[in-house]
Amino acid sequence: MIRFGVDVLIAQNPDFKNQRIALVTNTAATTNQYEPISLALLKAGFNLVKLFSPEHGFDAKGADGAKMQNGVDQVTQLPVISLYGDHLSPAETDLQDVDKIIFDIPDVGVRFYTYLWTLTYVLQASANYNKPVIILDRPNPISGNWQLCEGPMLNEQYCSSFIGRWNIPLRHSCTLAELALFFNTTKNINADLTVIPCENWDRNKFQPEWGIKFLPTSPAIRNINAAMLYPGLGLLEATNISEGRGTALPFEILASPWMNHFDFLSIAKTDGISVESIIVRPNEGKYSGQDCFGLRFKLKAYDHFKSVYHGLLLIKLIKDHYPAYFKWATYPTNVNPDGTNHLDKLLGFPQSEAFFELPMAKFKTTMIEVCNAGAWAEEIKPYLLY
Structure with a gap:
């Protein structure tokens, strides 16, 4: 069975878990036992102080393209700051009471799926405000098979947007952590970035081969x-x-x-x-x-x-x-x-x-x-x- 980055991190029981942590996530991000990671990390003693959510909101049920408001997670009672509302990037004030950022959102391996671009804004905020960021990686559900990677590539001069900021293929065959490492260097972001890879994934494997059922990543990606x-x-x-x-x-x-x-x-x-x-x-x-x-x-x-x-x-x-x-x-x-x-x-x-x-x-x-x-x-x- 696949072990997601969050499963690996919890098993590591790191010293930093007592620091003040902001978690960028939604309820589609679970452990390999289907527990929402916000709850799993709290149970494991991680000092989460706030949550950030991407497009579709923290519950991953908001309509496509609809502005998401700030709120409160009813399960953990943590405040939720929307990164698909008035601003796309964590503001300096959002991170003043934070020591470290953890990012974990499931992706579907497509350039115009916006969770990747939320990650790039988080990387830039991490660098700008000197907040280390940890990415808990997950497999690409449609595989990392290079034979299935497809363009078009993105023309940044004319077509950069929140459904494609930077020049990668439309179907990129990568995980979000791999893209984060790439952008952190090639875009000179230089965030203090740590990656916790997932385990037991062969990049040629598709989601049905993981031994874990598919959880909807957003309202319209249901299987x-x-x-x-x-x-x-x-x-x-x-x-x-x-x-x-x-x-x-x-x-x-x-x-x-x-x-x-x-x-x-x-x-x-x-x-x-x-x-x-x-x-x-x-x-x-x-x-x-x-x-x-x-x-x-x-x-x-x-x-x-x-x-x-x-x-x-x-x-x-x-x-x-x-x-x-x-x-x-x-x-x-x-x-x-x-x-x-x-x-x-x-x-x-x-x-x-x-x-x-x-x-x-x-x-x-x-x-x-x-x-x-x-x-x-x-x-x-x-x-x-x-």
């Missing part, structure tokens, strides 16, 4: 099938196609009221994945209260599925198949209130909508080039832990 599809189907946010929010199958389907020609089913099929037609009625988000026709995807094998490639190709097929209906869409959030240029921010390169205007043959060859992240494996190599 490993959704997590595996998310690097590609997450791009639907920038379109007028539902990605399944407001249904029982977020990021496992695509649907719309106008996508009712089921001959599309045959051209959407690909190796390693089963596709079936569905009818859903979202109760929130796009097309709330309307019958929508679409497709449901179920992975049959994880070890060769290229999720970004799959998502890009699906969008191109739909756009070409339904030219009178398909549209690009804005996606307003707390950090991007007008929701503009969302596709550029997701994909990481400017004027990305033009990419989908290419003829299909040219689109496919260009897509292979865009998704190539081969140089990343060498760049990140000195910072790998597993």
Whole structure:
């Protein structure tokens, strides 16, 4: 069974546990016995004085992109300071009564999943206010397999945002601690950083092989099938196609009221994945209260599925198949209130909508080039832990 960084730390029983500790986390972060880490650390004698929470809030149930307020954890009675509210980084006043910061939030291995970028702001606050930070690492649920790493890389000059601050692949095949070590050096953050690696993880293993059940990391990532599809189907946010929010199958389907020609089913099929037609009625988000026709995807094998490639190709097929209906869409959030240029921010390169205007043959060859992240494996190599 996997031992998460928190399991390793508690077993170490370190001397610093009597210091005043701020914990950056949410309730999706548990021990390998499914106990929330805030509670587990308190029981083990760690002197937690406050909590910080990322997007979706401390309970990991807040709506996507919705501003999260400060609060109190009802279980531990510790104050919770939101890092997805009025500020994205811990303020100096937030850390005045803190000796050390611990960070532990489950990730899903995708550049536009925001927990990673909360970590970068915590690293910068650690350096700015001279507060040592400890990262309790966790495996990447969609694996650290380098053959499955996919671009696009991110153009920082034009596309840096809270869903992608810095230049890494869209599907990065790393753990958060590995990325923290990389950024701490390459971005000259120079925080006093300690990493507690997880144990018993082979980076080619996917979450079902851990011996631990999948716990939802946020409201719309409810299972490993959704997590595996998310690097590609997450791009639907920038379109007028539902990605399944407001249904029982977020990021496992695509649907719309106008996508009712089921001959599309045959051209959407690909190796390693089963596709079936569905009818859903979202109760929130796009097309709330309307019958929508679409497709449901179920992975049959994880070890060769290229999720970004799959998502890009699906969008191109739909756009070409339904030219009178398909549209690009804005996606307003707390950090991007007008929701503009969302596709550029997701994909990481400017004027990305033009990419989908290419003829299909040219689109496919260009897509292979865009998704190539081969140089990343060498760049990140000195910072790998597993």
